[in-house]
Amino acid sequence: xxxxxxxxxxxxxxxxxxxxxxxxxxxxxxxxxxxxxxxxxxxxxxxxxxxxxxxxxxxxxxxxxxxxxxxxxxxxxxxxxxxxxxxxxxxxxxxxxxxxxxxxxxxxxxxxxxxxxxxxxxxxxxxxxxxxxxxxxxxxxxxxxxxxxxxxxxxxxxxxxxxxxxxxxxxxxxxxxxxxxxxxxxxxxxxxxxxxxxxxxxxxxxxxxxxxxxxxxxxxxxxxxxxxx
Amino acid sequence: xxxxxxxxxxxxxxxxxxxxxxxxxxxxxxxxxxxxxxxxxxxxxxxxxxxxxxxxxxxxxxxxxxxxxxxxxxxxxxxxxxxxxxxxxxxxxxxxxxxxxxxxxxxxxxxxxxxxxxxxxxxxxxxxxxxxxxxxxxxxxxxxxxxxxxxxxxxxxxxxxxxxxxxxxxxxxxxxxxxxxxxxxxxxxxxxxxxxxxxxxxxxxxxxxxxxxxxxxxxxxxxxxxxxx
DNA sequence: CCCGATTTTTACGGTTTCTTGATACGGGTA
DNA sequence: TACCCGTATCAAGAAACCGTAAAAATCGGG
Numbered sequence: 001x002x003x004x005x006x007x008x009x010x011x012x013x014x015x016x017x018x019x020x021x022x023x024x025x026x027x028x029x030x031x032x033x034x035x036x037x038x039x040x041x042x043x044x045x046x047x048x049x050x051x052x053x054x055x056x057x058x059x060x061x062x063x064x065x066x067x068x069x070x071x072x073x074x075x076x077x078x079x080x081x082x083x084x085x086x087x088x089x090x091x092x093x094x095x096x097x098x099x100x101x102x103x104x105x106x107x108x109x110x111x112x113x114x115x116x117x118x119x120x121x122x123x124x125x126x127x128x129x130x131x132x133x134x135x136x137x138x139x140x141x142x143x144x145x146x147x148x149x150x151x152x153x154x155x156x157x158x159x160x161x162x163x164x165x166x167x168x169x170x171x172x173x174x175x176x177x178x179x180x181x182x183x184x185x186x187x188x189x190x191x192x193x194x195x196x197x198x199x200x201x202x203x204x205x206x207x208x209x210x211x212x213x214x215x216x217x218x219x220x221x222x223x224x225x226x227x228x229x
Numbered sequence: 230x231x232x233x234x235x236x237x238x239x240x241x242x243x244x245x246x247x248x249x250x251x252x253x254x255x256x257x258x259x260x261x262x263x264x265x266x267x268x269x270x271x272x273x274x275x276x277x278x279x280x281x282x283x284x285x286x287x288x289x290x291x292x293x294x295x296x297x298x299x300x301x302x303x304x305x306x307x308x309x310x311x312x313x314x315x316x317x318x319x320x321x322x323x324x325x326x327x328x329x330x331x332x333x334x335x336x337x338x339x340x341x342x343x344x345x346x347x348x349x350x351x352x353x354x355x356x357x358x359x360x361x362x363x364x365x366x367x368x369x370x371x372x373x374x375x376x377x378x379x380x381x382x383x384x385x386x387x388x389x390x391x392x393x394x395x396x397x398x399x400x401x402x403x404x405x406x407x408x409x410x411x412x413x414x415x416x417x418x419x420x421x422x423x424x425x426x427x428x429x430x431x432x433x434x435x436x437x438x439x440x441x442x443x444x445x446x447x448x449x450x451x452x453x454x455x456x457x458x
Numbered sequence: 459c460c461c462g463a464t465t466t467t468t469a470c471g472g473t474t475t476c477t478t479g480a481t482a483c484g485g486g487t488a
Numbered sequence: 489t490a491c492c493c494g495t496a497t498c499a500a501g502a503a504a505c506c507g508t509a510a511a512a513a514t515c516g517g518g
Contacts, residue, residue, distance in 0.1 A: 076335060143330070143347075145403035145452070157475055158451040195477075201496055212496090221485085221494065386464055422505095424466075430507055441507090450474055450505060 005031040006120060009050040011041035011067070012082065013059050017105075021054060021082075024109040025116070038062045042070055052119055055099070056082045057090045065093045072098040078119040078173075082107075092176055092223055100173045118172040133168050135216055135229040138207050140168060149207065159184060160203045167217065167227035176224040200225065234260040235349060238279040240270035240296070241311065242288050246334075250283060250311075253338040254345070267291045271299060281348055285311045286323060294323055298416070301327040307348040311336075327411075362397050364445055364458040367436050369397065378436065388413060389432045396446065396456035405453040429454065 008030050012018045015036075022032040033048045035041035038059050045053060053071065057064035068079055081094045081102040091102050100122075101115050133140045137150045142165065147154045156164065162184045167175065180196050181189050189195065200219075204211040218226045237259050241247045244265070251261040262277045264270035267288050274282060282300065286293035297308055310323045310331040323331065330344050360372040366379045371394065376383045385393065391413045396404065409425050410418050418424065429448075433440040447455045 144401055145449075146401060146455075159476075192477090194479090197495065198477080198497085201498095204496095219495070388465075421466085423468090426506060427466080427508080430509090433507090448506070 005029055006052070007031045007033065007048055007050040008052045008054060008116070009033045009035065009041065009044055009048060010054045011035045011038065011044075011059070012054070012056040013037065014056075017056070017082070020109075021112065024112050027109075028113055028116075030116070038064065038067045041067060045071060045075075051077060051123070052116060053077060053079045054082060054116075055079055055094075057087065057094055058084055064090070065097045068094055068097040068099055078123055080115055080119060088222060092178070095174055095176045095223065096178050100170075102174065122170065122172045135168075136207070136209065140164070154206060156203075156206065159199050160206065163199055163203055164207070167225065171227050171229050174220055174223060174226050178224075180224065234258055235281070236260045236262065236277060236279040237281045237283060237345070238262045238264065238270065238273055238277060239283045240264045240267065240273075240288070241283070241285040242266065243285070246285070246311070249338075250341065253341050256338075257342055257345075259345070267293070267296045270296060274300060274304075280306060280352070281345065282306060282308045283311060283345075284308055284323075284328070287313055297323060297327050307352055309344055309348060364397075365436070365438065369393070383435060385432070385435065388428050389435070392428055392432055393436070396454065400456050400458050403449050403452055403455045407453075409453060 006029075008025050010018055010021050010025075010032060012021065012034070013036050018034050018036070022034065025032045033044055033050060035044045038061050041053075041055070044050075055064055055067060064081070071077075071079065078100040079094075079098065081091060081099045082105060083091045083094070083102055084105050095102065100119055103112060103115060133142065138147065138154070139149075140147050145161065147156055147161070147164070163180070166180065166183050177193055177196055178190060181187075181192065185192065185195060200217065201211070204214050204217055208214045208216060216228055218228060220226050235258075237254050239247055239250050239254075239261060241250065241263070242265050247263050247265070251263065254261045262273055262279060264273045267290050270282075270284070273279075284293055284296060293310070300306075300308065307329040308323075308327065310328045311334060312323070312331055313334050329348055332341060332344060360370060362369045362371065367376065367383070368378075369376050374390065376385055376390070376393070392409065395409065395412050406422055406425055407419060410416075410421065414421065414424060429446065430440075433443050433446055437443045437445060445457055447457065449455055
């Protein structure tokens with residue numbers, strides 16, 4: 001191997017889209033591998049060891065959600081889901097199963113590359129493993145369970161703190177309502193969607209400069225939220 | 230012993246991970262010892278006297294939490310727990326039992342080393358730690374087990390003294406009720422939360438200028454307390 | 459065995475946090 | 489434009505949590 005390009009696996013049955021995605025990725029210096037079935041995709045993932053997977057949910061030979069589950073059994077590499085317009089529930093299922101982001105067809109090359117870059121950034125960041133995180137004018141000391149804003153201690157309630165740390169642990173990633181409810185309130189509160197709304201609003205009031213124009217806790221309508229640094 | 234490298238004990242049953250961790254540590258100048266069972270780990274800890282232990286929670290021959298408890302019976306050396314993805318409750322149990330930090334598999338070498346360095350930094354500080362601490366108008370002489378306020382001797386009961394020193398040892402950090410109960414009353418009193426309340430109130434009466442507006446022993450509702458100098 | 463010191467219980471009022479429901483907002487669509 | 493859906497916001501009531509005093513039990517030294 002002469003160079004050390006980041007490797008991306010494309011799992012997609014339509015050859016047009018496959019080619020489009022490959023071209024976009026290669027133009028930015030990524031190495032692209034292709035698979036046209038889920039089965040083949042899992043094999044390629046195991047042998048090529050890509051740093052990122054782009055997965056079409058509408059493949060004929062099985063459920064994309066199962067693909068993600070199998071992949072997640074042995075690796076945490078980011079998965080970006082490509083979904084057809086309107087296949088909302090599939091998308092959410094995929095995110096719940098461990099996908100990291102999604103793109104709705106049709107999408108442009110610029111949009112695609114931006115998402116890909118975000119995932120690579122996130123993964124590099126997650127490995128650096130400091131217990132100090134900061135964004136905007138907020139600093140979090142995870143080891144001490146301490147949050148401050150502009151140097152002043154910022155008091156968060158237990159739920160607010162759990163929400164924030166869960167979000168911060170995976171920036172740039174779409175987090176579903178379901179994931180938030182299970183992680184913060186426990187699996188028995190999957191129907192209490194309004195809890196999330198209320199507490200998210202309270203959290204925003206404390207950490208965003210302008211809570212009505214949030215810059216870090218973004219809402220993904222119909223799906224959940226996304227945290228960006 | 231020709232050199233004086235810091236010693237780290239790895240307690241882990243999977244040989245791949247063991248080797249990975251050892252390589253990472255040795256590349257940074259640590260001396261690494263290995264054990265593949267908890268039993269063996271305890272023996273090695275006793276003979277090698279490491280400055281740090283890396284412990285996999287999922288060992289076949291027993292509960293990692295018990296390992297930590299046994300270790301804590303005779304030493305306070307830092308323990309970093311290696312836990313499998315999603316074993317949230319194990320993680321908490323381990324921290325309560327006295328672990329100092331945790332890493333979620335899979336983790337990278339950079340992340341691992343950052344955590345290890347953090348522990349050595351912290352421990353070095355704690356060891357060199359003056360045996361004289363002071364805050365507000367209180368001075369504590371840890372070596373002589375003596376406390377005074379405004380120059381006057383201040384009498385603390387055994388429990389109050391243990392509470393205070395435990396808090397003072399980790400300023401700024403939130404300390405959970407569980408931690409206080411295990412450290413001060415022992416692990417069999419995890420349900421006696423009211424003990425903490427009563428004795429904390431008594432302690433505040435003795436060390437705070439205005440016990441109703443505490444400036445050093447702050448309460449974190451729903452979590453525990455936080456000591457600030 | 460007695461006494462003072464300490465710890466454990468108990469009880470209750472005050473505070474913080476969470477839940478709940480009502481209401482307003484805002485982007486998309488017919 | 490008017491409507492619909494999901495979202496944000498607010499404030500109340502409920503629940504959980506905390507501080508405190510004081511009584512009861514326990515401990516330890518003489």
